Amino acid sequence: MQRMIKQSIVLPGTAAIALLFAGCGESKVAQCNKIVKVANQxxxxxxxxxxxxxxxxxxKALTEVATKIDTITTDMKGLEIKDEKLQGYQGRFLTLYQSTSKGLKDTATAIDxxxxxxxNTALASLKKNSSEETKLVNEINSYCSGK
Incomplete structure (x- = not known):
């Protein structure tokens, strides 16, 4: 009888501790903040x-900006994001930054x-990226604020 009482206390206690540690992953807010911090850069x-x-x-000014955007791309890629929806936003930011960098480099080459x-074609692509960025920022802000 005493053994049965110990098991009934130990098992739920172990389960509670396991749930506590499983819940210790980064919160959605913390993950949002990581992405937003890089995006703000x-x-x-x-x-x-x-x-x-x-x-x-x-x-050369365009190429310098492209190099800075490449650094931001690397930073964004290096973020560990567990939330699936945020991973989607992270991927979209990566695509946006890669496209922007390419557009800046293409513009620089065309000017040279x-x-x-x-x-003009490269500039049109950059303008499209700008509108995509606005849309993406609005979406992630909405998701992160819980709206």
Missing amino acids: AVTIGQDFGKNPNPQKGS KKNLKSA
Whole structure:
């Protein structure tokens, strides 16, 4: 009888401890904050470039921004995100940053080659990325705020 009482206390206690540790993973909010922190760095790069585009540097300024975006891409890729929906947002940010970097590099190359048509095509792609970024930011903000 005494053995049965110990088992009935030990098993539920063990299960409660296991559930406690299983729940110790990063919260959705913490994971959101990690993604948003990296995304905000990308926004800052874009804003800084918009305020001071360094036209005297020409295409080199675009290449420098692309290099900074590549760093942001690496940072975003390195985040450990468990929430499936947030993993989707993370993937979309990665695609966006890779596309933006490519667009900046393509624009720089077109400028160097004095190819106006290619430059305009690359700029149109960058403009599309900007609208995609706005949509993505709104979606992740909504998800992370619980709306």
